[in-house]
Amino acid sequence: MSTTDVAIPTLLHDSFIELSARERARALLDAGTFRELLGPFDRIESPWLPMQGIVCQVDDGVVIARGTIDGEPAVVAAIESAFQGGSIGEVSGSKIAGALELALRDCERGRIVRPVVLFETGGVRLQEANLGLAVIAEIQAAIIALRRHVPVVGVIAGMVGCFGGMSLAAALCSYLVVTKQGRLGMNGPEVIEQEAGIDELDASDRRRIWQLIGGEQRAVTGLADMLIQDDVATVHHAVRQAFARGVPATHRSEDVAAYLARLGEIDPVTVSPESMRAVFRSVADGKENV
Known part of the structure; x- marks a missing residue:
């Protein structure tokens, strides 16, 4: 399957x-089937945020x-x-991990x-660093266990992107769908600038940021499987197509030797978006017909 955009009229999309x-989740499910678990009326929220003077949100920022x-x-x-x-904090992360673990239990029972x-x-x-990191590890473990039974599909649409430990969770997904507006990286641009200085990376240089870690770059270098237009129907279609592919013979995270070999071809002194594309293009081409 090609990583190119699904063609639809530019002006006729949502x-x-x-x-x-909540609206994104509803849009991906078949019409009339959306049922929220642990929604706002269940008042599942972080106990740690009030200590910081932060107003909680009653679903803690995650919709299941x-x-x-x-x-x-x-x-x-x-x-x-x-x-x-x-x-991701203790409660929000536990909601994701718990949902994936329940799905795993169903899959193991043949459903x-x-x-x-x-x-x-x-x-x-x-504010919940250790608790948050622990639950991200649970999310990652659940994805690995689940993908033996069924494809696990991740979507990075934008505008925040996907960073930190959750970028590793995204990398573990069987298929990753991205838009050009999406971003994927271990560290966010602001963190890199703060720790390494503006000479290393200017976080205000939006064009440069998207050249390095934007959705198009990630798709071309094989770190994402489908590059699509920002459109509700197109995202829905891409997710359905991902499930139609079935479980990959080899997941991206299992192909360690190939990625290490390609990293060995890169000179850190002269690395650029173009050189990354040249080295990793064969990986991306290999993912097209998974």
Whole structure:
């Protein structure tokens, strides 16, 4: 399958990026099947934020929804970027991990549940650092266990992107769908500038940032599987296509030797977006027909 955009008229689409996490989850599920678990009325929120003088959100910034995709049982975990930058804390992370673990239990019993994670996160919530990191590890373990039974599909639409420990979770997904507006990296541009200085990376240089870690670059270098337009129907179609592919023979995270070999070809002194494309293009080409 090609990583090129699905062609639709530019002016006749609804933005997926502009939707809230709850709206995104609803848009991916078959019409009329959306059912939220641990929603706002359950008042599942972080006990740590009030200590910092931060107003909590009663779903703690993560929406878990059950429903169907193409008539098959599905669960969607959607991160709300508008709350704490989509950061992952004890409660929000536990909701994602718990949803994936329940899906795993169903899969192990022969009832396949299709899992989708909508990444929109700067990583761990600093106010809950150790708890957040622990639960991100649980999310990663659940993805690895699940993908033996069913493809785990991740979506990075924008505008926050996906960073920190959750970028590793995204990399573990069977298939990763990205828009050009999405970004994927271990460290965010602001963190790199803060720690290494503006000579290393100017976080205000938006064009440069997207050249380095934007959705198009990640797709061309094989770190994402489908590059699509920011459109609700297109995202929905891409997720359905990802499940139609089935479980990959080899997941990206298992192909360690190939990636190490290609990293060995790169000179850190002269590395550029163009040189990364040249080295990793064969990886991307190999992913097209998974």
